[in-house]
Amino acid sequence: MPATVAVLGGGYGGMTVAKALDDVADVVLVEPRDAFVHNVAALRGVVDREWTDRLFYRYDRLLERGRVVHDRAVRVSGTEIALGSGQTIEADYVVLATGSSYPFPAKIDVLDSAAAKDRLHATRDSLERADRVLLLGAGPVGLEFAGEIRAAWPEKAVTIVDPAGDVLPAFPVEFRSELRRQLEVLRIELVMGTSLRDQPPSEPGEHKTFTATTGTGAEITADIWFRCFGVEPATGYLAGDLAAARTAGGHVEVTGDLRLPGQERVFAIGDITALPEAKMAKSAGDHANVVAANIRTLINGGGEALTTYEPAPPMIALPLGPKGGVSYTADTGVLGPDVTSEIKGADLRAGYYAEMLG
CATH class of the missing domain: 3.50.50.60 (FAD/NAD(P)-binding domain)
Known part of the structure; x- marks a missing residue:
């Protein structure tokens, strides 16, 4: 057997x-879950209605002999x-x-794909009505989400708050300089080195205007907020x-x-x-x-030595919308928006996973 x-x-x-x-x-x-969720593209699925369906692929055709137990x-x-x-x-x-x-929407927290799509649509509707967006967390998720929002709605004001002194400090200064340059072009405001004194009075993703105060005493008014850490x-x-x-x-x-x-x-x-x-x-x-x-x-009997895994060195492909972003590996150095879009930005590898799942 x-x-x-x-x-x-x-x-x-x-x-x-x-x-x-x-x-x-x-x-x-x-x-x-009743379907595989392509979380890499989840933030695109929030801002772009056509992408919502591209996040979910049923498991029916993944295995020819095996079985999936939900x-x-x-x-x-x-x-x-x-x-x-x-x-x-x-x-x-x-x-x-x-x-x-x-935290949603970077990862979909609803098991049923139909209900998950409904939540994504509702979040998009709330975002569409908001003029000012507050994101808590300037890690890869917060930065990517900010880029997606600005690409979809160039008129919206987007502010990111993070207690760290700089964005993505684990990466070289050249990478961070290019990242900051693109964020400035997109008019995404970074408020670094501080956090909010209190959590906003609304739920994440809820359209409700509020004013929050940072630890340094600055006031930020927004119509919607999201948690981008945790x-x-x-x-x-x-x-x-x-x-x-x-x-x-x-x-x-x-x-x-x-x-x-x-x-x-x-x-x-x-x-x-x-x-x-x-x-x-x-x-x-x-x-x-x-x-x-x-x-x-x-x-097969264990006659051969087992393969070992070497942890990957620091690398990142960070899209800022379909046409922007910055990437880095030790071998290639810093790569700008055109290459980042080719790597990840435009398709977000959805085609690869669609093919894998038949």
């Missing part, structure tokens, strides 16, 4: 490893998985790919020996071959790993390729 591989989470990493092992194992992909793992101990429905899956190999949560890895289901791999911050320690320490048949990929690298869809896909190769080796 072929080995059973349970993949928990159908995001970028999970669906990649599930598809890669479909020909050699009985793959069970456990995913509570459920959630509530307890995982070793290779035994308890689901929210009360069912239990006994697997030969387990891949933890449950990802992370992040990632949380989804690992609360780990139990027994697996729980020992969970760090204080909720990430999971992994060995060089992406197994949990002391575990021969339990792997982890994507946002939940404690690897010292940026949490990106590309990294999740790279993890998936390593894990798929290693599980294939183990299924």
